[in-house]
Amino acid sequence: MIQIQAALFWAYAVGATFAVAAGRQLQIWERLSVGEGPRTRSRVANPYLTLTVLFATLLLVPTGLFLLWQNPSWATMHVAEAHRGVWAGFVLLYAGGIPVATLLGFTAAQALVLMGAGYWAYLQAVGGYFLLFGTLIHGWDGTGYARLFSTGGRDFADWPKDSIVNNVLDFLTSGTFLALLLLGAAVIGTMLVTEIAWLMEGWELPGGDEDRKVPRIVAIALAAAGVYGLPFAGALLASGLMRWLGAPFGLLVFAALAGVLLLHRGSPVRWLYGLVGIPERHWRASGDAVVEAA
Template sequence: MVQVDVIWGYGFGSGLATAATYQLTKRRDGGQDTMWASKYTTAMLLFIAVAFAPSGLWLLFSFPDWETMQVAHVLSDMPVWLLVAFGVTSITQGILGFAVTRWLVQRGKPYLGYLQSVFAYAGFFFVLVHGWDGRGYQRFFSEGYEVFATWPASPTFSDALSRIGDWFSSPVALTLAVMTVILLPLVLWMTVSWLRDGQRTAVAAGQLDRERSVGALIGWYFVGTWVVGLITAITASVIIHFVGWWIGVPITLALAYFGVFRTGTGVAWHVYRQWGLPPQQAGQPAANAARHPASV
C-alpha cells in the first residue's frame, strides 16, 4: 500500500544491511569498499528495484483504492507525478535504510543499525492496524472502497472476523499471495545466506561460538520483524483508542523502549543475539565483549 511501502522499503534495506553486519564490520579498518562498490548494495538494489517496487506498482494499477488505503477510488484520481514518486520512493527508501544501517554498523553501533528495521516494521504495522483514523485494519481488509464504506465505525468482533475472512478470497488477497511466494523466498535467501557467511567468518576468528541453523535464522527473522512489529502496533493502537494520541503516544514509546528496544533486556535485543550478531560494538575484539557491550 502506498502509505506503508516506503516504510517497508526502508525496513527491507535496513534488514539486508543487518544481515551483512559481519561483512561490513570486517571491511571497516582498511581496504573498505564504498557503498556503491559493494556487492551487498548491488544485491539489495536489484531486489528493491526489480522485485519489491514493481510489486507495489502492480497493486496500485490493479487495485488503486485498496493500494491507497481507500483514499483514491480510481487511478485517474491520482496525478501522474504521484504515481512516479511512489515508484521512485519505494527504491530510494530501501537505499536509505541500507545506507543508515551500514553507517551505524561501521561506526560501532550494530544493534542500533538492526533496530532500524525493527522501527520500520513497527511503523509499517501501525499504519496497517491503526492508520490515521483508527480504521487502518478496516481499510486493509476491504477489497475496494465500496466494501470499506459498509464497515461500521465500531464493528463487533464477530462481524470483523467475518469481513476479514471474506477478504482472504478476494482478488487482492490472491494477488498478494502470489507476490509473497516470489518476494519472501528471495529476501529470506539473501538474509540467511548473508548471515551465515558472516557467522562462518566470525566463528573462524573466534568472535562467535557457532553458526546458527537455517531454520533458527528463518524463525527468528519472522519473530524480529512480523511478530514484534505486529504486537507493538496492536498495543499502540489499543492504547491510543483508549486514551487518545496525546497520552497514548508517550505511553506507547515508553513501553516500546523498555519492552522491545532496550539493550540487554528488550525483545529486539534477544532476537538480535539469536541471529548471532556481534555482542559488542563493531570492530572491538571479542575478548572485550563483556567490558564493551553493544549499546544503542
C-alpha cells in the same frame, strides 16, 4: 506490493534488515576498502548494497505498480476510487521512492554496523517495520485494518455493516488477495531467503560464529521474531493504547514502554539479540587494522 501509505516504511525496513543480515560481510568490505584506497573501491557501492537496490527496483517497485493498476482503491487505502483519482505524484513517489527508501535504510544500518553499533542498526529495521505495521493496523484514523481488508471503496464504507470475520473472508476470496498471494510468494520469499543466506554467510566467516550462543535454526527463528514479530506486536499494542487512552496519551505511554524494552541495558530484546550472533561490536577500519589483518 503494499499500499502506498506504508510502502516507504517497508522499503526502509527491508534495506536496514539486509544490512544487518550482512553485517559481518560489510565489516570485511570496509576493511578491504581502506586497504585498497577510495579510488579503487567505494565504501558504499558494495555487492550487498547493489543486490539490495536490485531487489527494490526489480521486485518491490513492479509488484507495487501492478497492484496500483489492478486495484487503485486498495493500493491507495481507498483514498482514490479509480485510476482517474490517482494523482500522478503517487505513482512517481512509489516508483522513485521505494529504491531511495531502501537505499537509506541500508546505508543507515550499514553505517551503524561499521561503527560497532549493531544493535542500533537492528533498531532501524524494527522502527521501519513498526511504522509499516502501524499504518496497516491503525492507519491515520484508526481504520487501517479495515482499509487493508477491504477490496474497494464500497466495501470499506460498508465495513461496519458486517462482522470482521465476514469482511476478512470476503477479502480472502477476492482477486486482490490472490494477486497479493502470488506476488508475495515471490517478493517475501526472495527477501527471506536473502536475509537467511547472508546471515549464514556471515557465520561462515573466520571468527564470524563466535558470538552465536544458540543453534543456527534457533538463531534464525529469534532473528525473524525480533525483526517481524516484535514490531507487529508493538503496532498492535500502540493501536490498542491509542484507542483506550486517546492518540496523544496512548503514544506517550507506548513510547515509555518501548524505551524501557528496547533501550535499557538489561532489556530482554538486547539479550535475545546477543544470542543470534549478529555483530554487536566492530573495530574501526583503519590502516593499522589492515596491517594486522595482513
